Amino acid sequence: MDDSKGEVTRGARALVVCPDIRGRAATTSDPAARIEEAKGLALAIGLEIAEAFAVPIREARPGTLFGEGQIDNILVQCNLHEAELVIVDGSLSAVQQRNLEEKLKRKVIDRTGLILEIFGERAATAEGRLQVELAHLDYQAGRLVRSWTHLERQRGGFGFLGGPGETQIEADRRMIRDRMARIRRELEQVRRTRGLHRERRGKAPWPVLALVGYTNAGKSTLFNQLTGAGVMAQDLLFATLDPTMRAIRLAGVDKAILSDTVGFISDLPTQLVAAFRATLEEVTAADVVIHVRDIANPETASQKAHVLDVLADLGLMEEGGFAPKVPIIEVWNKWDLLPAEQVAELLRAARQQSEDEDQLIVPLSALTGEGCEELLEAAGRLLTGDAREHLLTLEAGDGQRLAWLHAHGDVLEDVDAGEGEDHRRRLRVRLTPREWGRYCRLSEDLEG
Secondary structure, three states, rough: OOOOOOOOEOEEEEEEEEEOOOOOOOOOOOHHHHHHHHHHHHHHOOEEEEHHHHHHHOEOOOOEEHHHHHHHHHHHHHHHOOOEEEEEEEOOOOHHHHHHHHHHHOEEHHHHHHHHHHHHHHHOOOOHHHHHHHHHHHHOOOOOOHHHHOOOOOOOOOOOHOOOOOOHHHHHHHHHHHHHHHOOOOOHHHHHHHHHHHHHHOOOOOOOEEEEEOOOHHHHHHHHHHHHHOOOOOOOOOOOOOEEEEEEEEEEEEEEEEEEEOOOOOOOOOHHHHHOOHHHHHOOOOEEEEEEEEEEOOOOHHHHHHHHHHHHHHOOOOOOOOOOOOOOOEEEEEEHHHOHHHHHHHHHHHHHHHHHHHOEEOOOOOOOOHHHHHHHHHHHHHHHHOOEEEEEEOOOOOHHHHHHHHOOOEEEEEEOOOOOOEEEEEEEEEEEEHHHHHHHHHHHHHHO
């Protein structure tokens, strides 16, 4: 550990403590599942799990969260397992964090700080790094009380360095505010640029399909399976942070854009939700949302509820949070991990849900590719739902129009009509209004 900088060192031994506060609504129904998720977050940043356990709390202590006896027990476990770091799977105030570090003689990090560490390590693009830095500065701004040991010293100065008598902490807070303002201006420019890109895609016009889901549900594995891309796909929480887009082909659709987005998680820090608003706007511009669920996870129902809550926050659900404003395909991933008896039960549930909620459900395995063709067909049907049949007769040698129709439309029939000089082809083809307009423009261009 490097306490002077407040950083988390990869490979450090960590003790994971999950506070179970009585009367507080839990994000998952099973405490063991909460512990496993907390361990997954720690492993995602390269920490070594020394021990993990839940601590029941009747009433949260304002100064330490835990009671004195519980703190003593945590200290014993730290010494027993030689833990260098204590991770509290919950939110700690600056005072609670400072007091726990003094009593445990170790660095203490809460859930928000841990997720920020993961995001800071995974951000690969300039935009992602800016978003993470903004979230981290917002988080640190309220924790300067524990970040400095020289707060009693006064520092005189002039100009932009601060006036006479300005304390160190006031100067540091001002520096953080200034840096956050600069980052927000840069991210606003990113947001405008993204908006222009979306406008261009809308004019192209290529439909956008956005993959969303709980972290580690298998979105990136599915993205790679559908596009052949080499996006990082590991059994880690938040393996993907920066959005990635690739072109794919669908039945009846010339070209569609598939977007892989950051995974959602329960109790996602508010700083990150705000910072990643520009990235999440890609989801709001989608023509179809593909909600990837880890159907083999015991907490799949609560994970689904959380994802729908986030989609509602993004304005993708009608008032009341039940009906989506854009079509949603629910992908039941990791189907291959289920026992046979559970498969039959879930298939019945899928049929019932499809009838009751008019919900498209596609069971598949992103790892093996089983079910991926069905997903592409379902997405194609959604995107071409307003398609109409057109009867066309073309010269047999009109290769350009014929090739265009086969590439962009759903050719239901293509037969020879006439012989010799009057050799023609008669086609029955389904085209969306958008594709029909493009075909008409193509014909006008070919005719001069």
